[in-house]
Amino acid sequence: MGPMTLPPGFRFHPTDEELVAYYLDRKINGGIIELEVIPEVDLYKCEPWDLPDKSFLPSKDMEWYFYSPRDRKYPNGSRTNRATRSGYWKATGKDRAVHSQKRAVGMKKTLVYYRGRAPHGIRTDWVMHEYRLIESASPTCTSTAGSTLKDSYALCRVFKKNIVIPKTSRQQSVGATVDQSCGMTTSVSHRRHPETSERMSTMKTS
Amino acid sequence: MGPMTLPPGFRFHPTDEELVAYYLDRKINGGIIELEVIPEVDLYKCEPWDLPDKSFLPSKDMEWYFYSPRDRKYPNGSRTNRATRSGYWKATGKDRAVHSQKRAVGMKKTLVYYRGRAPHGIRTDWVMHEYRLIESASPTCTSTAGSTLKDSYALCRVFKKNIVIPKTSRQQSVGATVDQSCGMTTSVSHRRHPETSERMSTMKTS
Numbered sequence: 256m257g258p259m260t261l262p263p264g265f266r267f268h269p270t271d272e273e274l275v276a277y278y279l280d281r282k283i284n285g286g287i288i289e290l291e292v293i294p295e296v297d298l299y300k301c302e303p304w305d306l307p308d309k310s311f312l313p314s315k316d317m318e319w320y321f322y323s324p325r326d327r328k329y330p331n332g333s334r335t336n337r338a339t340r341s342g343y344w345k346a347t348g349k350d351r352a353v354h355s356q357k358r359a360v361g362m363k364k365t366l367v368y369y370r371g372r373a374p375h376g377i378r379t380d381w382v383m384h385e386y387r388l389i390e391s392a393s394p395t396c397t398s399t400a401g402s403t404l405k406d407s408y409a410l411c412r413v414f415k416k417n418i419v420i421p422k423t424s425r426q427q428s429v430g431a432t433v434d435q436s437c438g439m440t441t442s443v444s445h446r447r448h449p450e451t452s453e454r455m456s457t458m459k460t461s
Numbered sequence: 462m463g464p465m466t467l468p469p470g471f472r473f474h475p476t477d478e479e480l481v482a483y484y485l486d487r488k489i490n491g492g493i494i495e496l497e498v499i500p501e502v503d504l505y506k507c508e509p510w511d512l513p514d515k516s517f518l519p520s521k522d523m524e525w526y527f528y529s530p531r532d533r534k535y536p537n538g539s540r541t542n543r544a545t546r547s548g549y550w551k552a553t554g555k556d557r558a559v560h561s562q563k564r565a566v567g568m569k570k571t572l573v574y575y576r577g578r579a580p581h582g583i584r585t586d587w588v589m590h591e592y593r594l595i596e597s598a599s600p601t602c603t604s605t606a607g608s609t610l611k612d613s614y615a616l617c618r619v620f621k622k623n624i625v626i627p628k629t630s631r632q633q634s635v636g637a638t639v640d641q642s643c644g645m646t647t648s649v650s651h652r653r654h655p656e657t658s659e660r661m662s663t664m665k666t667s
Contacts, residue, residue: 262496263483264475265467277469290468 267292267312267320271353274320275361275386279410282322283388298323298411302341303368303381306413318414325387325406342370344383353386361388380416385409473498473518473526477559480526481567481592485616488528489594504529504617508547509574509587512619524620531593531612548576550589559592567594586622591615 269278281288292311298321301309310319337344344366353361366383369376387409475484487494498517504527507515516525543550550572559567572589575582593615 261471262498263479264473264498265471265496266474267470268472268474269470273469290471292468292470 266316268316269320271363271386272355272360274410274412275353275363275388276355278320279322279361279386279388279408282410283408293320293322293410295408296321296323298383298413299336299339299344302339303379303383303413303415318412321411321413322408323385323411325409337366338372339368342368342376342379343373344368345373345376352389359389361386382414382416384412386411472522474522475526477569477592478561478566480616480618481559481569481594482561484526485528485567485592485594485614488616489614499526499528499616501614502527502529504589504619505542505545505550508545509585509589509619509621524618527617527619528614529591529617531615543572548574548582548585549579550574551579551582558595565595567592588620588622590618592617 278288278293280286282293294309294311296306296309298306306319306321309321312320345368346364346366348365350362350364352359353363364385364387366385368379368381368383370379371377387406484494484499486492488499500515500517502512502515504512512525512527515527518526551574552570552572554571556568556570558565559569570591570593572591574585574587574589576585577583593612
């Protein structure tokens with residue numbers, strides 16, 4: 256599956272809430288996702304520099320999104336195996352809650368990739384934001400089954416720090432000369448549901 | 462013409478280059494614009510707070526884009542009339558060049574809206590970025606006609622400072638708790654060219 260293009264100026268710039276409450280929730284609970292832009296990739300079977308090619312969004316933004324199955328280090332344990340062939344991902348900072356409509360719906364963890372083996376790995380500029388769904392207060396969801404299900408996938412954003420990203424205009428500091436030679440087309444993935452193009456072509460008269 | 466919606470996470474976040482070298486250049490030179498997201502509005506016939514309703518992009522991002530005909534203060538002069546009924550727009554800072562493929566293609570001016578009449582107006586939080594096309598080095602364009610044509614429209618982004626915008630995730634500071642109650646759907650305008658939805662529905666196999 257390869258990338259496709261969006262009209263100039265349009266980008267996949269999701270909020271944390273959209274990532275958790277829409278993309279991850281629907282992936283895990285089998286909801287319809289309007290535009291399938293996030294592929295399923297086992298992130299711990301890949302090195303970070305191999306990931307951009309697997310993205311449906313080979314965007315100029317230099318960030319890539321994946322659903323990753325949550326692989327356990329020990330069959331019944333809760334620790335996730337974060338080693339790859341050439342290194343490992345190590346958590347940094349505190350996990351943060353992601354809220355939707357005033358309710359905590361997920362957690363966001365930041366990880367950094369180290370080459371080599373712990374504790375002697377060498378820190379790199381590769382960063383991951385890992386989002387996971389948390390137990391909902393929904394009474395329809397039994398505790399054990401719900402917990403297992405909600406842990407089946409994480410949604411991850413991978414990016415490389417210190418890469419010069421063509422900034423969108425509001426982010427630019429006042430007074431700076433703008434010199435960007437980015438292309439005029441943004442790329443995103445294929446889509447699955449026909450409503451999208453219909454929505455994009457519907458002209459509502461107000 | 463009313464707004465339409467985009468899949469969650471997708472936004473109109475154009476770079477300066479895209480605004481000038483694609484949207485403004487094609488508007489002025491009659492090129493095809495794939496998705497007509499920017500309406501034509503005489504900005505000096507409106508107060509800033511009336512503008513959001515005229516946008517095809519009533520987005521949660523709280524910024525609005527318009528093509529504005531460049532109205533002269535004096536028929537043969539070069540000064541633009543920036544007064545509205547209730548106030549006026551006043552330039553601030555230096556104009557900055559916008560580049561595309563290492564070439565300056567436009568200028569970007571920042572203006573602030575003042576209520577009342579100069580020099581006694583009261584500064585507000587309404588800000589405008591005004592983009593104009595500059596003379597191209599193209600030999601096909603004669604100096605006088607080209608200059609008039611290129612001055613026919615400006616492309617303007619209007620926004621209100623100090624509004625809390627639901628940040629996209631990369632912009633969020635590490636360590637902060639994310640608490641957003643933004644909706645799950647971004648809105649954009651109608652589209653004119655059928656290629657867009659085809660492009661969005663095309664699945665290229667790589």
